[in-house]
Amino acid sequence: MIRWGILGAGRIARKFAASLRELPDARLAAVGSRSAERAQALAAEFGALRCHASYRTFAEDPEVDAVYVATRHPWHREAMTLCLRAGRAVLCEKPFTVNAVEARDVVALARSRKVFLMEAMWTRFFPVMTPLAQWLAAGRIGEPRLFQGDFGFLNDWKPEGRHLNLALGGGALLDVGVYLVSLSSKFFGRPESVVSQAALGETGVDESCGMVFRHSGGRLSVLTAAIRTDTRKDVVLYGTAGRIEIHVPFWKPSAITFTPLQGAAERIERPYPNFGYQFEAAHVMQCLREGRTESSLMPLDETISIMETLDAVRAPWGLRYPGECAAPEAPCV
Ligand SMILES: NC(=O)c1ccc[n+]([C@@H]2O[C@H](COP(=O)([O-])OP(=O)(O)OC[C@H]3O[C@@H](n4cnc5c(N)ncnc54)[C@H](OP(=O)(O)O)[C@@H]3O)[C@@H](O)[C@H]2O)c1
Structure with missing residues (x-):
């Protein structure tokens, strides 16, 4: 026990x-x-x-x-x-x-x-992630080339709440963008180059943001996150021989589909009880x-790398949380 x-x-x-x-x-x-x-x-x-x-x-x-x-x-x-x-x-x-x-x-x-x-x-521990890993290991989609995803939902306007409040770590990137960055890291590893844009709202947090990562071998991740806009909330990994979709809600998934370039799609469902934690x-x-x-499924070095990517994504926005110095790489107060 x-x-x-x-x-x-x-x-x-x-x-x-x-x-x-x-x-x-x-x-x-x-x-x-x-x-x-x-x-x-x-x-x-x-x-x-x-x-x-x-x-x-x-x-x-x-x-x-x-x-x-x-x-x-x-x-x-x-x-x-x-x-x-x-x-x-x-x-x-x-x-x-x-x-x-x-x-x-x-x-x-x-x-x-x-x-x-x-x-x-x-997200990494749901049962449906096992057949997804098997599809990838078997090369079903060929060579993975492009990862696309979005995670956006419409919060009520509560400036003091944790989503919109800078002092409480608010903003789309840290709240929901992290799921996309983590999956991108799982599929493609650490990006070689990062570009991004954010719409900072009146409370100073990123209400929505867009990111494009270039990974080794010319692979790309194209991701959007939002806390004031409801979006599709699914992700797709495209390869040279087909694509895999993790269906909404991709961050707590129960269904995936493999669609080859030609031929019939294959869907796997792994429903689960309770909330999934x-x-x-x-x-x-x-x-x-x-x-x-x-x-080994969520290694600490990868967690650090994901945090470094999140820092790199928001660096050009000028978004700093209380206690952070001007550059996110500088030690906190
Ligand atoms: N995995 C997921 O699906 C998922 C979903 C939602 C949230 N999260 C994450 O879980 C964390 C908590 O989210 P939540 O929605 O549960 O948040 P919440 O209910 O708003 O707050 C969680 C707790 O934070 C604590 N806290 C500690 N110091 C605080 C301070 N100075 N001011 C305010 N609160 C303080 C409070 O604990 P006490 O007052 O009890 O000490 C509060 O009950 C976040 O980091 C969020 O990103 C994960």
């Missing part, structure tokens, strides 16, 4: 807690929140016996094996640091951190302490049982 703790008792925390119910060898042991009331409410709903009204006492709780960090992104680094220093394995929500400087800092800490750490990029949680548990400190 792996004993999970959840740090940050917000919206996503509730869904992760519900997903853990799918895993007979997992249980929610503890919840940490800045608010005792919020911690108790989440713990009571999901049967956790231990509540902490402080991130520090939560991190030091010896009854926890693995922590799911579910705070808003500007507090990911602090939450991860507290937990790693206390020797807890950590699964941290996306975006891993606000910038690459923070990411390298946390990864160095985990490695120096030999403690498990992984970015919670849950059980797959990444199960992977973490497998890593812990095997004594690993990193995942």
